[in-house]
Amino acid sequence: SSSSSDLAGVRKNDAPLIDDLAITPETKPADAAFNSSNVPAVGHDSEVERALIGSVLMDNEVLADIADKVKPEDFYDRRHQLIFTSMLELDTRNSAIDMLTLTENLRNAKGDLKTIGGPDYISELIQLAPPTSSNATNYAEIIKKNAFVRKISSISNDLGRMASANNGDKTITVLSESVSQELFKLTDSAANTDLVSFESTLTESYDRMEELHRDKSKLRGVRTGFRDLDKMTAGLQKSDLIILAARPAMGKSTLAQNIAYNIATKEKKAVLIFNLEMSNSQTVDRLLSEAS
DSSP, rough: OOOHHHHHHHHHHTOOOSOOOOTTTTTTTTGGGSHHHHHHTTTOOHHHHHHHHHHHHOOOOOHHHHHHOOOOOGSSSSHHHHHHHHHHHHHHTTTTOHHHHHHHHTTTTTTTHHHHHHHHHHHHHHHHHOOEEEEEEEEHHHHHHHHHHHHHHHHHHHHHHHHHHOOOOOOOOHHHHHHHHHHHHHHTOOOOOOOOOHHHHHHHHHHHHHHHHTTTTOOOSBOSSHHHHHHHHSSBBBTTOOOOOOOOOSSSSHHHHHHHHHHHSSOOOOOOOOOSSHHHHHHHHHHHHHHO
């Protein structure tokens, strides 16, 4: 054993006995080599990604349930992106998805098989596959959520760099538009694009028509307060974009505000008005005139 005086001779400036561990390429996790360098290392779960791919390998029918929920780019691990892409290609050709077909398809895809680690990694995914594929949809939702978290982090970093790089040469309007564009990308990626079965829609339509048949006074949509218009349109329908067009000074704004007033007061529905031609006070004055 060494005495304290011996150790003091070795240590300089009271340096720690054990240096901090430095992460070198040899000590990095294996998955790190397959992740894109420009993607923030947040929001990922390699175990869930492996479980989803393993579920598809064990039960090909699972792919039909998750294909509209998760995309190849939603996977964090580059290997899993390539494997899932290959699975979708095989499914498009109505081919079985197993170790042999998947290996062959990746081999024909410009070196993708080597990138994922060869057939051994596919075999590993099969061995690590969950005992049942019933949770595949849940795995897909977790992967989708993680991808969304990474996008939030990426956009936050971009906005931070944008703010740091601004030397006063950009106006508030330009900066605001840049921020709006980034946020639009985020909300657009979160849009719900789930497929809807004809059966579920048919059931809803039948129930609605049956209710209208029982009560002749009801309409499919929201009443505008103008009886003849409601008869022609069956009211304002959900998801519709309605454009009121006419020559200038024909009363378009007045008619639109009348409809909004009727819906708010008679139908007790919430109404939001955007007006680019009148101030807030002018809009309120018109509504007060309508009420009087």
